[in-house]
């Protein structure tokens with residue numbers, strides 16, 4: 001049985017034309033994310049993490065190269081059947097209640113009836129939204145909104161979860177919740193691909209790392225082997241990221 | 249199923265916002281004012297109530313169709329909810345059709361409510377509408393709303409919500425009021441302008457075809473069904489063309505990220 | 510837009526009613542304050558609407574330059590050939606005239622037409638007279654209002670009242686030219702003719718003869734009037750008495766040529782809304 005990578009990126013380049021000049025957001029990126037890993041996608045602001053994820057989700061067509069999810073080309077809608085996605089700064093439909101949002105989202109995956117109801121109820125419970133489940137999302141706090149967005153990313157019981165800075169702007173307790181959730185997903189054999197620039201976070205949960213800088217892959221490998229002995233992740237990160245970046 | 253779900257969400261949003269109710273109350277107030285108008289102490293007058301009531305239904309239906317159609321995609325984009333939505337196995341064509349369907353259905357239901365309100369007042373005053381003509385008028389009106397929502401949706405693929413809204417009002421208003429008059433302008437035009445106007449005349453949607461109010465109010469009896477069917481088909485055709493254009497414009501669109509706004 | 514206009518008209522009409530109940534010095538010209546000069550256009554719009562109703566829903570449309578596919582298509586849905594509505598449905602045009610008169614109290618024509626139909630088709634002489642009098646308060650110098658009041662009296666056989674109104678109308682006539690000089694001249698002829706019959710009926714034969722002669726001077730084809738004047742001056746008895754003629758006029762249908770082409774009529778109300786009952790005798 002051939003091993004299929006959850007994410008496979010080959011020669012990916014994305015550039016934007018912005019006010020006369022061209023911004024190369026991602027350049028010639030190759031990346032494999034094997035199934036069952038928690039994969040940390042690191043890099044400073046503007047490194048190209050979000051852009052890469054947008055290609056994976058089919059929001060952007062790449063300037064060059066290709067990408068696939070579980071072997072399906074990302075340009076096809078079916079590639080998104082088995083994934084869940086939490087955008088950075090997530091927001092959602094405020095006129096719906098949390099429960100309605102989960103049910104509606106589930107229907108987009110052709111879930112229905114008993115299965116959908118049970119799954120929505122379970123997610124509401126797991127993400128501590130029980131008390132607010134039937135209130136409009138407009139009345140939710142920021143942390144609750146983040147959680148309900150996470151819940152809707154999980155409604156299809158995805159095999160691959162793509163999280164874009166899931167802990168940005170959250171208080172320490174909420175971060176802890178997210179961390180626990182990621183670990184639980186790993187135990188369940190899921191793949192988690194998440195971006196962050198907060199290293200303490202990453203160290204605690206990741207078993208695989210990739211570091212982006214200036215649109216290029218600066219380093220990647222298993223978390224334990226990537227950082228040389230005696231160097232902290234933070235020192236390593238700064239060293240890798242501040243190497244010459246080409247014409248950026 | 250996905251199209252239906254997207255349409256359902258549009259529908260939920262429409263009924264949870266206040267616009268529809270505001271318009272309904274406005275129409276009710278207008279009808280009440282009409283009914284209480286003292287016409288030289290005469291009683292039993294009803295035709296003008298029907299006329300103005302239908303005018304209100306037309307105006308408000310028009311506004312709703314354009315507003316609902318124009319705001320769907322831009323609000324998804326400005327809130328950033330478009331990303332979570334398109335991360336589902338939803339194609340952009342499905343998104344487009346679902347949004348259109350939802351906006352059209354919501355506008356149609358509001359329209360039905362406007363008609364019911366007008367009918368109720370007219371009936372209460374002892375007036376009546378010929379049921380077949382009423383059916384024809386309503387069908388054509390629904391077809392008009394389909395065209396209007398598709399137009400607004402198509403414009404909103406490239407423009408911001410307000411601009412798309414204004415653009416759709418101007419374009420549809422021109423199609424309703426100006427386009428039918430074009431043949432009367434033609435003799436005064438030079439060859440080139442004349443040709444251009446001629447092309448415009450045949451290519452722009454003829455929204456005036458969907459207006460059966462006069463037939464209904466003045467009780468001329470039903471229109472020939474073949475013509476009504478042809479007009480319905482014409483409306484469906486225009487809706488399809490507009491949705492196709494909308495999809496072409498939207499297919500590869502890059503969305504601005506919400507954090508930058 | 511039209512909806513807004515209706516709203517304004519209704520408010521104006523209702524506030525005015527209230528203002529009339531409370532006899533304060535402030536006939537609440539609300540429409541004027543709300544709309545300024547545009548009230549003319551607004552009033553005219555309602556007036557047009559009334560006209561469309563009169564023609565069974567078909568408004569005046571400019572002549573069509575080209576017979577296009579879409580025009581024919583539209584024609585099958587909304588035919589433009591038109592009819593006049595029957596007298597018993599005339600009432601349906603009254604709301605529009607009500608709004609037209611409420612929004613523009615200086616639209617004398619709308620008042621004239623409204624009063625005419627109120628009296629003729631609806632049988633509400635009281636309302637007709639009240640409407641004309643309220644218009645007179647706004648337009649005290651407009652001879653057409655006095656003239657219509659005079660005709661109203663004639664229709665109801667009140668010859669003394671008719672004479673007073675028509676005399677005033679005649680006095681005002683010279684000070685008020687119309688846009689349409691032909692109509693202006695015809696109006697004087699009509700006033701004078703009515704006055705002639707009224708004077709004759711009251712036994713003032715010389716004054717009647719003078720009236721007939723003045724008409725005949727302006728309209729030489731009215732030989733009948735000239736002959737009648739001569740008979741009066743020579744003491745001859747005309748074949749029909751002035752009373753008979755007046756009674757006939759009061760009962761007569763006002764027949765008119767509609768300025769629209771190609772239409773069939775609901776009933777015998779063969780007339781156009783504008784200039785209704787004018788251009789006579």
Ligand SMILES: Nc1ncnc2c1ncn2[C@@H]1O[C@H](COP(=O)(O)OP(=O)(O)O)[C@@H](O)[C@H]1O
Pocket residue numbers: 016017018023024025043044045046047048049050051052502504
């Ligand atoms: N639509 C766009 N137009 C122009 N430049 C863009 C656009 N989107 C992203 N960029 C640029 O691409 C680079 C990568 O951005 P991004 O992927 O958001 O980085 P990260 O998520 O790692 O912070 C940045 O320099 C950003 O300014």
Ligand SMILES: [Mg+2]
Pocket residue numbers: 046049050051088
């Ligand atoms: Mg980012």
